[in-house]
Amino acid sequence: MELTDADLLARVLVDGDQHAFGELVRRHQSPVRGLLRQLTRTDLELADDLAQETFIRAYKNIRSFRGEAKFSTWLYRIAYNVFRDDARKRKELVGIDEAKLQSEADPQTADPGLRHDLMSALAALPLHERSAIVLCCQNGLSHDEAARVLEIPLGTVKTNVLRGREKLKKMLSAWAP
């Protein structure tokens, strides 16, 4: 029987079990790395470095996870803080790495052109709209959860999602049915 996230967390908390934490990383790495790739505008190396830092920070502060939110939501919040800290240090925006974006595209995708356009359109959005769209529309967080992750008011999240969606629809109008 597969252990739940709660079982694995208990093992990490009680014994400091690094294998249990490794399993948690394996389960959550894709959405966390995906979020950071969107935030860093698909700079894959930087996103993976930040994802690594996210999980290490989560491990060090695992006792502060009270189980009030989902573990994934807690991870997103750490990831967003790690990204923000890094952005403050760099004080510069990174551009879209088209070559890397192409090489990362899943070969099984039904329409690689659509994925490319979608990713480019997302990357073209301002950070506050992009992060709200990725959290709510791609990762299925509620507006409430996204507000907690991004540490902004609920109304601002709703506005950012709405504006971001409008811009995306305009940019992707060629793909509309």
Added chain:
Amino acid sequence: MNEPPVTEDWLDVRLREEAPYIDDAGFSKRVVTKLPDRRSLRTQRAVIIFLAAVFSVVIAYFASGEGWFVREAVARALTLSPLLVLGSAAACGLLLSAAGLWAALARGRGQAT
């Protein structure tokens, strides 16, 4: 309540469908090799607390006229009857045991939920 904004709008469907699954490709192993040893974290914390305690005691000693009140307390304790000293020690022991038991039960309840 703000539920996840799942709708059948074509953009939402596309955003969900086109979110690529990122293959682990050794990522979790790399993270695990870089995790700090929890024992070293605990030792580090204990050393910091111990040093802070020693530092506070030294400051308190000099700030209070080289601990005259401690010498006075010891001198006063020596004049007390052995029965009273024994009674006080037993009361302190019981109090500490009760606090320890309460903390253990609280921790046990926290882990069970």
